[in-house]
Amino acid sequence: MKLVSRSEWGAAAPTGPYTRITATRGVKIHWEGSPVPAGLAADHSRCAGHVRDLQHAHQTDPKENWIDVAYSFVICQHGFVFEGRGLGRQNAANGGPTLNARHYAVCAMVGTSGSTSASTDMLHGLVDAIEYCRAKGGAGPEVLGHRDGYSTTCPGDELYAWVQRGAPRPSGGSGNPSPQPPTPAQGPAFPGRILRLADPMLHGPDVQTVQHRLIERTWSVGPDGADGWYGRNTRDTVAAFQRDSTANGWPLEDDGEVGELTWRALFNRPISR
Ligand SMILES: [Zn+2]
Ligand SMILES: [Zn+2]
Known part of the structure; x- marks a missing residue:
């Protein structure tokens, strides 16, 4: 994983204390939801500055009371994983304290115009961040979009379709795939009745x-x-x-x-x- 620590990208100090968390259900995927300069995709040397701009915008947002960049991690088109609030700290991006405590927030550096589409390297970076949250941050298996459980278009239709496919690691690109966990040859025995949507609703x-x-x-x-x-x-x-x-x-x-x-x-x- 190409992790860029806060000190490496030149993060400003948080303006208040973080809320500590020890586990989450998983990760929610975001986009910036505003125009993102197309030139970023061609020049990784600009990406750290973009993350600094994002942090500054969040810390000075008059409508929010954000102590830091809202996201747990921010992923650029070159597959680098910029540490936002990072692991073990509650994010401020999912839409309120309950939602923020349930999932880490991983943001792709794409938006409504300019740089709008995730590259293969960016998808690798997103999966790297998800796996990092699971391995080191107590994240559970869920991968959802910001729009799951909250009224927003985030993370955009294209990324959301990828989330709905199970956020797969793409083939090709410069990622570093982790080995898949072993699949059991046999699962539990089929219960002997078809499980389906029914009235009254099936439960058990x-x-x-x-x-x-x-x-x-x-x-x-x-x-x-x-x-x-x-x-x-x-x-x-x-x-x-x-x-x-x-x-x-x-x-x-x-x-x-x-x-x-x-x-x-x-x-x-x-x-x-
Ligand atoms: Zn979002
Ligand atoms: Zn970059």
Whole structure:
């Protein structure tokens, strides 16, 4: 990982104490949501200055009471991971103290015009930051967008589509892929009934097993996480997993229902995509 520490990018000191955190559910992905100079993508020597500008803008924002840049990490088009508030500290980007405590905030240096599209190196940098939060910062497996659970267009449609695909590490580029965790050859036994969206709504440990497995596979099952209810979020996520499975050589009908074939794919299909 190409980590740029606060001292390396010339961070100003925070103007107040951080709120300490020891664990999160995972990571939320952001964009800047304003124009980002297109020239940044061609000249990494400008990226540190851009992060300093971002920090200054946040610390002097008249509407907020921010002590520091709002994000945990900021990723440039060259795949460098700029340390924002960093690990073990609550961010200020997700939309309020509860949301900020639940997920780290990782921001891609793209915006509404100028530099709008994430490069392969940037995607590697985003995955590097996610893995770093998990390995060193007590982050859980969730990868969501800022718009999940909060009314905003952030992180933009293109990055959000990548998040919904499970924030995969791209092939190629200059990243340094980590080995995938081993996949068990067998999962738990299929419960013997099809799990689906129904009325009354299905609830129970089998549903929770599916939700936990989806989250393990880096799919989001919605803002309530693995709550054991087979609601619309779970159905939609199962359907997305089924389509992804079909695209990766494990053909499944995308009906959003967990029959035996989908159950087996959830536990036996390799996680690397
Ligand atoms: Zn955001
Ligand atoms: Zn850069």
